[in-house]
Amino acid sequence: MSQIINIVEPTLTSEAGHCFSFVSSLCQADQKTRFILWGNHLSSLTLPAKNVELKKYFFRKIRKIQSFFLYKKLLATQEKILVSTAGRVDLAVFDWVSKGVIPPNKVYFYFHWINDSHKKIARLKQLAIKQPNLVILGPTDSVVKVFQEAGFKQAHLVPYPVSAVVSKNPAQAxxxxRVWFAGAARQDKGFDKVVDLIEHxxxxxxDIPFTLQTSSDHFGKYDAETKADIARLKKLTYAHLQMCADTLSTxxxxxxxxxxxxIQPYRTADFADRISGVTLDALSAxxxxxxxxGTWIARQVERFDAGIIVDTTSPEHLLAAIKKVIAEYKYYSEKAVTAGQTLQDEHSANHLANVILANNI
Known part of the structure; x- marks a missing residue:
């Protein structure tokens, strides 16, 4: 009988965004395993493989309450559990609903990033003592170090999986x-800087073609600043602008x-050591x-010379960088292809699959 892995992702509603890319790449890494995706009740996505079952479960406003009952239910089974976009609350809820120490190789948490405030670290240390078998996975050393220093014995670096779609289609120069802003329109991703650039x-x-994704992150919600930026963008009369407001297929x-x-004028403070799925997708393509x-993204660009790093995200500096890449596009595209080939191997979903499915840590 094949293993069953429950993947819990309450925000999973469609193919948009990297929560789908993340779980899709994992599910396609092992066709013999049965995966059950616990997503949003409005989910309309196409399942990535025949071995995947979708459970339309979570309602946005009560998802934390629902997670309590779901975690309790799943702990009573012989099936494994992966919280694919984990937070501290998930650790606490699992401890709360368990009847004792959770057994080894049962529950896995993938933390994409974490804020290591002292108050919260104290709580993590308590959880590490009570639940020594919880497996914590993270994409960068800084994320994993927080949990290791809190006392978690099973805290490991596992590369963020690259999209299964781009990894199947080898890139060519x-x-x-076009200049392409991909992903959700958010302030921490410098969406306002991109609007400033296009106006400039x-x-x-x-005449430089621009294509922008203006979709929200989850549930069709924007913050006030991003709403204002989108309104400002719509008022521009720039003829070479294409906006993608609707959800794009993979x-x-x-x-x-x-x-x-x-173009990724992301805030350095937010992305200093935070993986970008968009970067992996870009270089893979x-x-x-x-x-x-000063970002993780910049370190990948510098490593392969696969683009330009700007010290300031002013329209003048961004435009100068774009012009330089356009003038030498063949060179930079070839460097990006090389980067993508290396990163597809380093960030293969097989690394994550080996940890969860084969307990290979």
């Missing part, structure tokens, strides 16, 4: 086609990287990256 380019009378999203310059200095 192609001519320049329009005022200069320069294939349509991937195609937009071909011949593109992926042979798309050079323009990004902010």
């Amino acid at each position: 192609t001519p320049f086609s 380019v329009g005022n200069l009378g320069i 294939e349509a999203y991937s195609r937009l990287f071909i011949g593109a310059i992926c 042979g798309s050079p990256v323009v990004t902010s200095a």
Whole structure:
């Protein structure tokens, strides 16, 4: 009988965003395992493989209460559990609903990032003593170190899995086609800087094609600043702008990287050591990256010379970087292809699958 892995992702509603990419790449890494995805009750996604079952379970406003009952139910089974976008609350709830020490190789938490405040670290230390068998996984050393220092014996670095779609389609260097802002429109991702840039380019009378995703992160919600930026963007008369407000299929999203310059003016404070799935997608598709200095993204760009790093995200600096990449697009695209080939191996979903399915840590 094949293993059953329950993947809990309350925000999973469609193919948009990297929560789907994350779970999809894992599910496709092992066709012999049965996966059960516990997603949002409005989920409309296409299942990534025949070995996957979707449970439309979570309601946004009561998802924390629902998680209590779901975790209690799943702990009573012989099945494994992965919380694919974990938070401290998930650790606490599992401890709360358990009848004692949770057994080894039962529950796995993937923390994409974490804020290591002293008050919260004290609580983590208590949980590490009470539940020594919880397996904590993270994409960077800084994330894993927080849990190791809190006392978790099973805290391990596991690379963030690259999209299964882009990894199946080897990239080739192609001519320049567009500047591409991919992913949710958010302030920490510098969406306001991109709007400033397009306004600046329009005022200069320069003809550079831009394509922007203006979709929200989850549940169709934007913060007030991003709403204002989108309204400002719609008022611009720049003729070379394409906005993608609707959810893109995985294939349509991937195609937009071909011949593109992926612009990521992300906030350094938020992404200093935080993995970007967009960066992995871009380089895997042979798309050079323009990004902010001091970020994990910048370290990948510098490592492979696969784009330009800017010290400031002013419109003038971003435009200068874009112009340089356009002028030498063949060179930077070839560097991005090389980067993508390396990163697809380093960030293969097989690494995560080996940890969860084979207990290979």
